[in-house]
Amino acid sequence: MNMPRFWREKQGRYNLVGNRCTNCGTYYFPKRDICPKCHRKSIGKMEEVRFKGTGKVVSWTIVHDAHPDYKDMRPYIMAIIELEEGPRLTGQIVDCSLDEIHTGMRVRDTFRKLSEDGKDGVIFYGYKFRPVKE
Ligand SMILES: [Zn+2]
Numbered sequence: 001m002n003m004p005r006f007w008r009e010k011q012g013r014y015n016l017v018g019n020r021c022t023n024c025g026t027y028y029f030p031k032r033d034i035c036p037k038c039h040r041k042s043i044g045k046m047e048e049v050r051f052k053g054t055g056k057v058v059s060w061t062i063v064h065d066a067h068p069d070y071k072d073m074r075p076y077i078m079a080i081i082e083l084e085e086g087p088r089l090t091g092q093i094v095d096c097s098l099d100e101i102h103t104g105m106r107v108r109d110t111f112r113k114l115s116e117d118g119k120d121g122v123i124f125y126g127y128k129f130r131p132v133k134e
Helices: 003-015 066-073
Strands: 017-022 046-050 054-063 077-082 087-091 106-117 120-132
Touching: 003 077, 054 087
Parallel strands: 087 120
Antiparallel strands: 017 046, 054 077, 054 106, 077 087, 106 120
16 A cells, blocks of 8 residues: 555545435445436535444455565455445454354444554554454
């Protein structure tokens, strides 16, 4: 992840912020300037939203071969999560054993360190997900 992209996306990464088309009610993450369903009708009607942070796992994979920045964490679970409001995003699942993960598992967001740049000591924070214990 390069720095300009990180800073541009920082607000969304910290807060799980997206937006919603008030014309048709569809939620988006990341934010869209216009609604792909409504096109011109959505101009000026996109409203910023902070997602509740709850959702379910729709698919997942166990990552054994990680980027060197993440080698301390492997193996780890990456999942596609469908938020309660509808958008899907990719996130790491934490506080979950490898045999516990399953499709349909309820999760909620948690604020965690994503990676640390060794030389500069820059720490990237962002959302991850953990199981909701029911
Ligand atoms: Zn729309």
